[in-house]
Amino acid sequence: MNRTLATAIGVALLVALAGCAGLAGSTGDADVGANENAGDDPALDRSIDVTADGEAAAEPDRATVRVAVTATGDDSAAVRDELAAGDEELRAALTEWGIDEDDIRTDRYDVRESHETRDDPERTEYEGVHSYAVTIDDVDAVGEVIDVSVDAGADEVQRIEFGLTDEREQEVRETAIENAMSNADSDAAVLADSSGLEITGAYRVSTADTGVTPYRVSDAEMLAASGDDGDAATGVETGDVSVEVSVNVVYGAEEA
Template sequence: MARQRRLVAGIGVALLVLLAGCAGVSGTLADDTRSPETTETNDLERSIEVAAQGEASAEPDRATVLLAVESTADDAGTVRTDLAESDDALRSALYDWGLSEDDVRTEHYDIHQTRDTRPDADRSEYVGVHVYAVTVDDVDAVGEVIDVAVDAGADGVQQVRFGLSDERADELREEALGDAMDNAHAEADTLAANADLEVTGVYTVSTTNVRTSPYATAAFAAETGDAGGAPRTGIEVGDVDVTVSVRVVFGAQQA
């Protein structure tokens, strides 16, 4: 019996030695996992993300004039007839001046019944309005176009918007994007310098917003010139602005 106890004790000691050896191997493997190469790679995985804006401005090369023709009568049929006759006269005058059919389109057309607020409140009338959007490629000729329209029967000019042709808009957008990227690089360099880093390149770039701000005049009433030769219409022209926003992720490393 004593011999059996000694045998069991010997087996127990052998097992303890074996388990101790296995624990040492596990620790070594764990240490190998956190090797210097892995630590160095993690240290290099740095980035700088910035959001920047860019702008570009240019003189407009296209204008849109909103012209209104109005009519009021006791019945809708009369209003419709008045608007139709005015439409023929206005379009003919604008076409004779040099605009094409594609340059003159209907922006808004409406005929509705209203109730007079005067003492005889039971009396109602019909009011109609036809708003035209007239595109003019020669911005210097906008005032002349307005004079032609007013002489042909237009009752008012609701607005004049100065914008860009498609080709010029694309050029201005490219300029604004270039300005935005220059600003992004400058901001990334500043951030890197203050964080003891240096920029190594660009990871990703995205455009988040592109906005064009046309120049627009306020509405004003139209008045037909008299036979003595009234002063012709003059329109002030302002620049068109294009603004873009970009988001850029730069790679960085320890300086």
């Protein structure tokens, strides 16, 4: 091998070794950094784990009125036609009153043979129902909406559900969370005192799903409230809507 070739091979080996050395140094630095980060969140020597509920209530600012148009007949097509005519009249009356079309939703649509004639080979009768959920943000106008619906051909006023708008529900939920945290703090204090510990602070906090309980008024309750005249548009009372939240809190603790 001549001197020029030997020199070239030596330089190539030096470059390759230098590259390997640099790679090994980068990997080591990365490992050190990972170990340092892992030490930033050490495990607690002592902890108290508490799950607590919190509830808050508010007056409703939204209502959903469920009404239905019904039809019966010897022919299923005739029943469907009657329901279609009722649908057109009801929607027209409600939108004219001021309800947005998007707030009038079909809740149920069904056409089937009547139970009374199902086992009678000599007679066939069909019955149909088209139920609607009508949502309004003015809870004081529930009676008017019922009046408009009945005057437009609704045969049933099935239920009224009083609830909260999204914005109001979020506000009430925040209050429920505050109440849940207060209950958790109280429970943790009792547990710590009973265990000879002292709480150093909240270490980890999480919430579970929110439960919202609307205020519902059934058909029977509306009839009872309306008196002998059967006017379901009067005497409809509202009630508070409740929001419940569950929190889980892990508290750091030390010997008292």
